[in-house]
Amino acid sequence: MCRTETNAELNAGRSDMETAGTLRDGPETPPVPAPPDHAAETMRLQIESRSRNEEFARVVVAAFASRLDPTLMEIDDLKTAVSEAVTNAVIHGYGGGDGIIYIEASVCGRELTVTVRDTGVGIPDIPKAMEPMFTTDRTGERSGMGFAFMEAFMDQVEVRSEIGRGTAVTMKKQMGG
Amino acid sequence: MCAKFGREKKIMGEISFLYEARGQVLVIHLPKEFDHHNSRDLRYETDLLLSENYVRRMVFDFSRTVFMDSTGIGILLNRYKQMQRSGGSAAIYGANAQIRRVLAVGGVTKLMPQYASKEAALLG
Numbered sequence: 001m002c003r004t005e006t007n008a009e010l011n012a013g014r015s016d017m018e019t020a021g022t023l024r025d026g027p028e029t030p031p032v033p034a035p036p037d038h039a040a041e042t043m044r045l046q047i048e049s050r051s052r053n054e055e056f057a058r059v060v061v062a063a064f065a066s067r068l069d070p071t072l073m074e075i076d077d078l079k080t081a082v083s084e085a086v087t088n089a090v091i092h093g094y095g096g097g098d099g100i101i102y103i104e105a106s107v108c109g110r111e112l113t114v115t116v117r118d119t120g121v122g123i124p125d126i127p128k129a130m131e132p133m134f135t136t137d138r139t140g141e142r143s144g145m146g147f148a149f150m151e152a153f154m155d156q157v158e159v160r161s162e163i164g165r166g167t168a169v170t171m172k173k174q175m176g177g
Numbered sequence: 178m179c180a181k182f183g184r185e186k187k188i189m190g191e192i193s194f195l196y197e198a199r200g201q202v203l204v205i206h207l208p209k210e211f212d213h214h215n216s217r218d219l220r221y222e223t224d225l226l227l228s229e230n231y232v233r234r235m236v237f238d239f240s241r242t243v244f245m246d247s248t249g250i251g252i253l254l255n256r257y258k259q260m261q262r263s264g265g266s267a268a269i270y271g272a273n274a275q276i277r278r279v280l281a282v283g284g285v286t287k288l289m290p291q292y293a294s295k296e297a298a299l300l301g
Contacts, residue, residue: 051214052214054214055214083246090213140255141252143251143283148247149283
């Protein structure tokens with residue numbers, strides 16, 4: 001088991017956020033110290049909420065994940081899922097306006113965990129937002145498949161959100177090996 | 178008759194869309210990274226082209242495209258519906274394995290036929 005100081009800190013900052021979906025955080029007890037060679041490797045990235053940064057974000061996370069020696073298909077899947085989450089933050093979280101998107105990724109064994117978080121408007125109804133084809137967009141250009149894509153291309157997807165406080169999407173995927 | 182028109186844009190060193198008219202067929206050469214950022218103007222530009230030209234068939238060229246997410250799916254589905262409404266058709270060519278996977282997950286595979294070559298896609 002890996003040390004997960006990243007998740008602990010993340011949770012400390014927004015312990016009051018609602019939790020939805022099937023995935024829960026690990027035990028509330030402090031993580032058991034693990035041998036150094038099993039320590040979770042972590043990276044953090046802060047980017048401005050701009051569409052230009054969507055490609056940058058997915059490429060950085062893919063480069064970080066390359067230490068797991070993933071297949072090309074796994075890397076492509078990861079890039080698609082990260083792109084969905086970052087695009088959601090840009091379009092919906094911050095409504096195209098200014099904001100910071102926080103991306104954290106860690107590896108533990110063969111599992112990659114990536115969290116994309118914004119401090120934007122939040123999602124009023126998470127199950128509704130995660131329904132395939134549901135979108136708040138009125139231009140007809142958005143497919144409403146962002147969350148469906150994240151779930152299709154990753155092993156697990158967890159969404160936490162609070163109105164006016166923001167949204168955090170945590171995704172996990174077994175890669176390589 | 179063959180004409181190339183529309184705006185060429187350089188995004189991260191890559192030329193984005195290039196629209197090409199082949200008679201009543203509009204060919205849209207999609208960008209390398211077909212995401213939200215690189216497709217912001219596609220709706221406006223294709224609407225303009227459709228209003229100014231008689232387009233019976235819309236053909237999407239994926240031969241340069243290495244990445245697509247659900248933004249691309251939304252755009253394809255909307256263009257498909259536009260063509261359906263006007264009695265026209267839409268097709269895809271040049272999609273690599275990953276793009277074909279994304280098209281399948283997005284439900285586009287059932288709606289728009291895929292071709293290996295541009296010539297085949299133009300003929301339908």
